[in-house]
Amino acid sequence: MLPSVIALLSAFAYGAADFLGGLATHRSNTMAVVIVSQAAGLVLLMVVLLFLPGSPPAARDLAWGAIAGLAGGGGVALLYRALAIGPMSIVAPLTAVCAALIPVAAGIALGERLTLVRIAGIALALAAIVLVGQERGRGGRTAVRRDGLRIAFASGVLIGLFLVALARAAPASGLWPLIPARVTSVAMFAAIALATGRSIRMPAPVLKIAAGGGALDMLANALYLAAVQRGPLSLMATLVSLYPASTIALARIFLGERLSTAQLGGIACAVVATVLLVNG
Secondary structure: OOHHHHHHHHHHHHHHHHHHHHHHHOOOOHHHHHHHHHHHHHHHHHHHHHOOOOOOOOHHHHHHHHHHHHHHHHHHHHHHHHHHHOOHHHHHHHHHHHHHHHHHHHHHHOOOOOOHHHHHHHHHHHHHHHHHOOOOOOOOOOOOOHHHHHHHHHHHHHHHHHHHHHHOOOHHHOOOOHHHHHHHHHHHHHHHHHHHOOOOOOOHHHHHHHHHHHHHHHHHHHHHHHHHOOOOHHHHHHHHOOOHHHHHHHHHHHHOOOOOHHHHHHHHHHHHHHHHHHHO
């Protein structure tokens, strides 16, 4: 399978995971949803690894996985904080754009060379991310706290570093770097829950939704790792960063949410960007 196709499947899985996570957090507290979903993904990964052949990974690859877990866990924590104090239509695309730019810059620094067509594709993909995050107008200007923007920016940088760190693991390591990545993030959120005295109990139906979101998130991680082990970091990370489009599409299909003109334009930009990135 082409790396670009794997990256797009990863983007869809990330978007679907966010969709389920959003449903769960509307019915339970955020910390509980994060811990349950992260733990569910870890359990799924450990079961899958039992049936996969291969030798134990090098310590270097496990270390990159742990670094990815710290960065990704911190990025998620900051994202939720930014969403709590700022509008989603600004916070979400800002975070996603930063998360895409970091791997692109890292890929170029590591020697990747981009054609003009692919540069145009990356630019169009960034525009698509911004547009799909725009909510329908509500008749007034939205005030944005500067600290919310700073937190969103920091979240995007950390998520971008998560993508870069996973990409640094050797292809021979397979899915093993995801184990320390997820163990680190679960431990981080569990420590936060204990320190703040937050409960992780939730109703059984919500538990199933959160666990499903965690499984999809782990699937997305595995697909991203497979894509970036086969293709250039800058392109694979850009394609994966189109995940907000699938979240919006699922909300339209299952929740009946109407799409704004900007969101429709963003989805169209995402399609064109994908064609340019794949064929450039």
